[in-house]
């Protein structure tokens with residue numbers, strides 16, 4: 001934005017954040033397929049806002065790696081390559097043990113209770129059928145990793161994890177094979193058990209194994225198709 005532009009009203013910032021969050025959620029929940037064109041006009045009319053606000057929201061999502069903005073072609077839901085997919089999980093293997101070690105000193109009874117409640121919700125969703133339940137379950141399994149990052153209290157680590165979990169969902173949408181959760185529920189359980197016993201190194205080992213399993217479930221030769229913009233928002 002240049003200095004010639006007037007400062008946007010708080011309301012415009014809120015609307016921009018709302019659009020960004022709604023599109024991010026649709027990508028993370030796999031309602032929007034990788035590669036889907038996000039035309040400024042279509043998104044603008046869906047949310048009933050100006051193209052300027054849409055452009056800013058799409059630009060923000062491109063910084064998170066969820067949207068590609070291409071000159072003269074417009075914006076698309078990112079379509080991660082095999083190399084990118086491997087780099088995302090390699091980064092998670094580096095970062096998530098660090099997050100566990102950072103979170104460990106802050107983990108008491110209340111935090112264990114909070115994590116167990118998340119796992120119970122995951123389990124409830126796993127037992128439900130249908131695409132909406134499946135999407136909610138994928139989101140809930142990502143929420144576990146984000147919750148551990150939140151306990152660390154380190155806002156920078158939380159932002160890194162936000163991006164990595166969102167980009168992982170995109171990779172899983174493209175290359176995932178499992179019908180059931182890409183995040184094994186039992187593995188989350190074992191990590192919480194280790195944390196409860198203050199076995200931080202054990203939790204780190206389990207986390208690395210868990211990330212290996214998520215990656216092993218991907219078939220990096222396959223690509224899948226998903227819904228378009230209007231399907232994603234039920235228009």
Ligand SMILES: [Zn+2]
Nearest residue numbers: 141144183184
């Ligand atoms: Zn997981």
